[in-house]
Amino acid sequence: QVQLVESGGGLVQAGGSLRLSCASSGRTFSSYTMGWFRQTPGKERDFVALISRSTGTTYYGDSVKGRFTISRDNAKNTIYLEMNSLKPEDTAVYYCAASNAYGAPIRRDNYNYWGQGTQVAVSS
Numbered sequence: 001q002v003q004l005v006e007s008g009g010g011l012v013q014a015g016g017s018l019r020l021s022c023a024s025s026g027r028t029f030s031s032y033t034m035g036w037f038r039q040t041p042g043k044e045r046d047f048v049a050l051i052s053r054s055t056g057t058t059y060y061g062d063s064v065k066g067r068f069t070i071s072r073d074n075a076k077n078t079i080y081l082e083m084n085s086l087k088p089e090d091t092a093v094y095y096c097a098a099s100n101a102y103g104a105p106i107r108r109d110n111y112n113y114w115g116q117g118t119q120v121a122v123s124s
Contacts, residue, residue, distance in 0.1 A: 002026035002098050002113040009094060009118030012086055016122070020081040022096030022115055029077040033099045035111060036070060036081045038092035038120075045095065047106040049081060059104045063089075086122045093117040 008020040022034070035050035049060045049070040058070050069082040079096060097111035105111065 002029070002032065004096050004098060004113055004115035006094065006096050006115045006118040009120045011121045011123065014086060014088055014122055014124050016086050017082070017084045018086065018120060020083065020094055020096075020118060020120070022079045022081075024077040024079075024098065026077070026098075026113075029098075030074040031100070032113075033101065033105060034070075034072060034079045035097045035099060035105065036079075037095045037097060037108065037111075038090075039095065039117075040092045045108055047108075048094070050099075050104060050106065051079060052104070057104075059106065061106075083120070086120075088122045088124045091120060091122050093119050 003025040006022045033053045036048040037045045039045040051058050051070045067085045072079040095117045096115045098113040099105045099111045101110045
């Protein structure tokens, strides 16, 4: 069982930055590909970014490319999402998730474990 806890959300002005963290309690953290998703009320939970289990290869959704950076620290069982040049449309609840799928899993159903989410609000 893997438990994930996100932190670092908050309110920021457009153009600002935030760093989200996601801590895992599992002993096998390094064996999972980790991802970030986001969701706004009434909409689907959308893929944001992922970082692979072995090589640390990263992959981003088109709307965040060049602005967001995902990273992981396997020694701390933690992943991060550095968000820069934030826009009002980035406002959402951000979730981290763990996947034992191979390749670059960008679908929600590729992920086995989810955190409770952290709210990010970007004011214009």
